[in-house]
Amino acid sequence: MNITTEPQLQIILAIHLILATTAALILPFLVSANAEHNLSTLANHDPLTQLLNSRGFYSIANNLFNKNNSEQSLAVIMLDIDFFKRVNDEFGHDAGDEALKWVSQHLKELFSKTAITARVGGEEFAILLNHSSLNDAQLAAEKLRKNIKQYPFNYYGNAIYLRVSAGVACSNANTASFKSLLNIADKHLYVAKKTGRDKVIYNSELNPFVHKQTVSI
Ligand SMILES: Nc1nc2c(ncn2[C@@H]2O[C@H](COP(=O)(O)OP(=O)(O)OP(=O)(O)O)[C@@H](O)[C@H]2O)c(=O)[nH]1
Known part of the structure; x- marks a missing residue:
């Protein structure tokens, strides 16, 4: 009804x-x-690793740098896989891709709550630590380096040992721009590569091949 x-x-x-x-x-x-x-999201992220890409990273980093006042320091770690070409050459490009994901996983595990992580080039990564001292950043980079080399990455039964080099820099009242900070971290990474790899450099002498301090825990 x-x-x-x-x-x-x-x-x-x-x-x-x-x-x-x-x-x-x-x-x-x-x-x-x-x-x-x-x-x-597509424009700012790397599809392979889901980390930020260089565009996303530099946009966030520049904003943070400009927002911070001179007492708030910003630290950056530039990380590069050592002899990565060999992984591709010996095990194939897919193995190389899996190795990149494996390294990314280490970055996510160590930094997801404390830092901004990105894949900024083929086998190059960047980590941004806001309000961090140079000492804290160098210790974090060293921990990451050791974590990555501690166990091999397994690719279809092949144990592939990866090593990484890193350059660290931290801003101070005289740092003019994020780009200048990045240049220092890049220079330190270059010194790490040129002086044997598998190390973290955060301070170098004027002679680019003689580094003053490496960290060892
Ligand atoms: N599988 C894979 N390989 C990549 C990718 N992007 C870049 N590469 C490879 O990364 C390798 C980088 O080689 P190099 O620049 O010679 O550096 P490297 O062998 O790591 O040597 P060092 O950096 O000097 O220790 C090249 O073989 C590129 O083809 C990617 O997305 N996937």
């Missing part, structure tokens, strides 16, 4: 109309906001 009266029916129809109109108005915005978010 139908007990809906005509006024009730009109109210129900009116409510349906309002809901349908609201949905039609809001849905395109929701879809477009979601699409925008997806596009931005």
